[in-house]
Amino acid sequence: MSISLTINGQQVKAEPGMTVLEAAQAQGIYVPTLCYLPQLRPAGACRMCVVQIEQLRGYPTACTVPVSEGLVVQTETETLQNLRREILSLILAEHPYTCLVCKVDCGLFHCGTIRKAAVTTGCQYCPANGQCELQKLVDYLEITDLPYPITYRGLPVEHEDPFFDRDYNLCILCGRCVRVCQEVRHTGTLAFVNRGEHTIVGTAFGRSHLDTNCEFCGSCVDVCPTGALADKRGKWEGTPAATIPSVCPYCAVGCEVDVQVKNNKVMRTVGRADGPTSGGQLCTRGRFGVVEVVHSPTRLKTPLLRRNNRLVEVSWDEALAVVAERLSSYQGDSFAAVASAVATNEENYLLQKFTRTVMGSHNIALAAGFPERSDMLELIKTLRDIDAPAIHEVREADCILVIGANLFDSHPILDLQIRHALSRGAALLAIDTRQTKLAQEAGLWLQPNIATDHVLLAGIMSQLNVERSTFNGLDPAQVSSITGVAPEVITQAAHLLAKHRGSRMVFIYGSGVTHHPTAMESIKTIRHLASVLGAGVMGVPGEGNFVGAYDLGLHPALLPGYRPVSDANARATFETAWGTKLSAQPGLTYEGMVEGIRQGQLKALWLAGEMPPLPELANLEFLLVQDIVETEAMQYAHVVLPATTFAEQDGTLTNMEGRVQRLHQAISPLRLARPGWMIVRDVAERMDTAWSYPAAAAVIAEIAALVPAYAGAAYETLDLTGYIRRFEPVPPTEVAPFSLNGIPRFASDAFPLTLLTERNLLYYHGAGLTEQVAGMNLVKQEEILHLNPLDAERLGLAEGCLAKVVSPYGSAECLVRRANGLLPEGAAFISFNRLSASSLFPHLTPSAKAYAVRVERIDR
Numbered sequence: 041m042s043i044s045l046t047i048n049g050q051q052v053k054a055e056p057g058m059t060v061l062e063a064a065q066a067q068g069i070y071v072p073t074l075c076y077l078p079q080l081r082p083a084g085a086c087r088m089c090v091v092q093i094e095q096l097r098g099y100p101t102a103c104t105v106p107v108s109e110g111l112v113v114q115t116e117t118e119t120l121q122n123l124r125r126e127i128l129s130l131i132l133a134e135h136p137y138t139c140l141v142c143k144v145d146c147g148l149f150h151c152g153t154i155r156k157a158a159v160t161t162g163c164q165y166c167p168a169n170g171q172c173e174l175q176k177l178v179d180y181l182e183i184t185d186l187p188y189p190i191t192y193r194g195l196p197v198e199h200e201d202p203f204f205d206r207d208y209n210l211c212i213l214c215g216r217c218v219r220v221c222q223e224v225r226h227t228g229t230l231a232f233v234n235r236g237e238h239t240i241v242g243t244a245f246g247r248s249h250l251d252t253n254c255e256f257c258g259s260c261v262d263v264c265p266t267g268a269l270a271d272k273r274g275k276w277e278g279t280p281a282a283t284i285p286s287v288c289p290y291c292a293v294g295c296e297v298d299v300q301v302k303n304n305k306v307m308r309t310v311g312r313a314d315g316p317t318s319g320g321q322l323c324t325r326g327r328f329g330v331v332e333v334v335h336s337p338t339r340l341k342t343p344l345l346r347r348n349n350r351l352v353e354v355s356w357d358e359a360l361a362v363v364a365e366r367l368s369s370y371q372g373d374s375f376a377a378v379a380s381a382v383a384t385n386e387e388n389y390l391l392q393k394f395t396r397t398v399m400g401s402h403n404i405a406l407a408a409g410f411p412e413r414s415d416m417l418e419l420i421k422t423l424r425d426i427d428a429p430a431i432h433e434v435r436e437a438d439c440i441l442v443i444g445a446n447l448f449d450s451h452p453i454l455d456l457q458i459r460h461a462l463s464r465g466a467a468l469l470a471i472d473t474r475q476t477k478l479a480q481e482a483g484l485w486l487q488p489n490i491a492t493d494h495v496l497l498a499g500i501m502s503q504l505n506v507e508r509s510t511f512n513g514l515d516p517a518q519v520s521s522i523t524g525v526a527p528e529v530i531t532q533a534a535h536l537l538a539k540h541r542g543s544r545m546v547f548i549y550g551s552g553v554t555h556h557p558t559a560m561e562s563i564k565t566i567r568h569l570a571s572v573l574g575a576g577v578m579g580v581p582g583e584g585n586f587v588g589a590y591d592l593g594l595h596p597a598l599l600p601g602y603r604p605v606s607d608a609n610a611r612a613t614f615e616t617a618w619g620t621k622l623s624a625q626p627g628l629t630y631e632g633m634v635e636g637i638r639q640g641q642l643k644a645l646w647l648a649g650e651m652p653p654l655p656e657l658a659n660l661e662f663l664l665v666q667d668i669v670e671t672e673a674m675q676y677a678h679v680v681l682p683a684t685t686f687a688e689q690d691g692t693l694t695n696m697e698g699r700v701q702r703l704h705q706a707i708s709p710l711r712l713a714r715p716g717w718m719i720v721r722d723v724a725e726r727m728d729t730a731w732s733y734p735a736a737a738a739v740i741a742e743i744a745a746l747v748p749a750y751a752g753a754a755y756e757t758l759d760l761t762g763y764i765r766r767f768e769p770v771p772p773t774e775v776a777p778f779s780l781n782g783i784p785r786f787a788s789d790a791f792p793l794t795l796l797t798e799r800n801l802l803y804y805h806g807a808g809l810t811e812q813v814a815g816m817n818l819v820k821q822e823e824i825l826h827l828n829p830l831d832a833e834r835l836g837l838a839e840g841c842l843a844k845v846v847s848p849y850g851s852a853e854c855l856v857r858r859a860n861g862l863l864p865e866g867a868a869f870i871s872f873n874r875l876s877a878s879s880l881f882p883h884l885t886p887s888a889k890a891y892a893v894r895v896e897r898i899d900r
Contacts, residue, residue, distance in 0.1 A: 444552020
């Protein structure tokens with residue numbers, strides 16, 4: 041039932057629980073604020089929103105007073121305005137203020153020559169000029185001068201942090217940054233330090249943000265009402281000329297962003313407050329990792345053609361003519377295409393269609409797909425069956441089980457949703473061989489031996505005594521012996537889950553499940569356990585369009601919609617739509633392609649995905665590289681075609697929820713670069729194919745017609761919330777008993793350690809963020825060898841020394857970190873970037889989670 045109240049003589053309706061400020065804003069009534077933000081708990085600290093309320097003493101703050109029936113409120117009396125002027129004048133007494141009261145009318149930019157704290161300068165020297173909330177308040181209150189002497193703090197500007205500068209001379213102590221850090225990000229990096237007139241915002245003991253638990257999410261920068269906090273890259277760019285809605289492409293969460301642009305350049309990306317997945321929050325990659333990739337000096341700007349053993353710039357006409365002529369010689373199984381899991385649905389769909397129809401080959405695969413095992417297709421089809429809770433619903437969960445997922449590093453916004461739930465009192469149970477940050481925050485952490493998650497989960501199931509369960513009667517002592525988890529801890533986990541049966545529960549699993557040989561046993565057990573307890577299940581894929589890529593046929597055995605190429609009815613559907621015959625034989629997987637190149641079976645390759653510079657590429661008769669930046673693979677290329685980034689094209693991505701999200705072109709393509717879907721179309725047309733795709737919208741329309749799950753994914757109807765694609769449900773498979781004796785063994789006498797790998801997400805197409813984005817390497821350190829202190833001691837390896845890691849495939853030198861408590865004895869850990877080539881692995885990049893290695897000391 042709504043509540044009636046009067047504001048400035050106007051009868052208004054408000055919902056129970058609203059404040060006076062919210063009720064006024066809902067009716068378009070302006071009440072000035074400085075410390076208030078909708079996502080923060082009301083503080084009433086700035087006192088700018090003071091109002092007068094009948095039968096209430098004093099001048100209460102509108103942001104803290106709840107509405108009640110019959111309330112009579114005044115917001116703009118002369119008394120209130122004078123009080124606000126006095127409050128703001130006191131605030132400005134310690135703020136370089138005369139840029140705010142300049143007599144020169146310069147319009148929006150406030151850029152006249154003025155006096156600031158007794159120094160003649162101009163307000164164009166403030167990074168918040170044109171966006172400063174103080175400027176708006178001064179104009180609103182018509183302040184022309186201050187009655188108080190100016191006190192300039194004289195604090196040094198702090199530049200040492202990688203992504204933003206801090207000038208606390210401009211800080212008004214509104215507390216927004218402190219509160220967003222504590223209440224929204226649940227980090228607590230920032231606080232008020234010192235006392236009285238010496239109070240400033242800072243970190244504990246004045247440490248650099250790099251030495252704290254700062255996540256460099258940029259939320260503090262985004263909520264700062266002045267120029268006290270400013271991102272280094274865009275602080276002097278001024279106000280944006282336009283703001284374009286889009287989606288961050290860096291991981292499968294799919295955070296909604298606003299791309300701020302000016303002079304056909306991206307100034308910055310910020311979170312959209314009304315975004316359904318992220319609620320306006322971003323991680324380091326999404327907030328600070330976009331501009332330097334889009335405008336990288338290594339961007340490819342024109343097509344390149346190899347002449348006299350050199351790549352030279354040519355026109356699109358010449359490049360397309362060469363590509364069409366050369367590819368026409370390799371139709372059939374001598375051709376293959378490698379696609380990217382960060383490319384748009386439109387590009388990936390057309391690339392697989394080109395490969396199958398124009399080139400007559402099913403040799404199409406992702407560079408960074410699921411591990412290639414006998415159960416790979418079964419694993420891929422878990423994406424088809426996505427029917428999980430929405431990402432934002434995780435914050436409302438009462439109990440969360442996370443298995444094999446390092447979300448803090450891989451999918452930080454999903455990790456943030458878990459922290460929201462924890463702040464509400466939710467229970468968190470973590471199962472991981474590594475003590476990740478999430479495991480440290482868990483109420484109960486189970487550390488099983490490597491690749492024994494399925495046995496541990498079966499042991500938990502046996503403790504629940506589910507009627508007719510496959511796992512009843514399991515010997516707890518045997519489960520404990522296999523997993524390394526004590527029986528009483530397994531019982532404790534079972535009791536914790538049973539306690540929350542019927543409440544809001546979410547089970548989340550990641551690459552620590554999917555990239556082990558026991559993946560399907562674990563996933564089936566997770567789903568069985570979830571069905572018993574009434575929990576939702578979320579699998580966490582990696583790259584931004586991992587789900588969409590598999591949805592649309594980026595696998596040699598699957599047509600779009602997960603329809604097998606061996607299925608005659610499925611082939612008939614696409615043969616009719618595409619006007620060509622399709623082979624019933626699956627093509628080569630990614631690893632099969634590499635072997636095919638080595639053996640001379642493959643002659644031509646279209647490389648649109650992230651492949652390290654394999655020496656075998658030199659064996660190809662024709663290599664076409666399509667990318668956004670210069671890569672090492674180009675040394676083997678015969679033709680290079682420049683592609684656009686997500687900011688330069690229209691398109692769609694499909695996130696881990698199955699949400700089809702819209703990319704909007706924010707800026708024009710860099711020089712001659714073209715969207716990936718357009719490149720594929722143009723090559724096909726040069727090869728005399730009657731394709732008709734005037735725009736990306738035509739591609740998604742064809743997808744919607746052929747893949748029923750995408751039927752609602754039309755550009756004209758795709759709004760901010762996107763479209764949730766759902767395939768027809770498949771009856772759940774029964775969990776068959778599995779042998780407790782079939783546990784994978786990785787280590788051996790020659791290679792006694794098991795290396796756990798993390799294939800991190802710090803890349804976009806061929807651009808590695810730790811190389812392209814200044815400061816990113818300080819936040820995420822790659823190729824560092826983490827060891828259990830006992831193993832390090834036994835090997836004679838000190839903290840920070842250099843060691844040689846040796847596998848059956850090759851070796852690499854790494855710095856050593858003693859991971860005290862993070863790893864079990866006998867295990868090691870390294871985080872790898874997809875783009876970095878390491879001879880430790882058979883294809884220069886890890887495709888599985890665990891490998892056998894030995895570590896040797898290097899004496900120099």
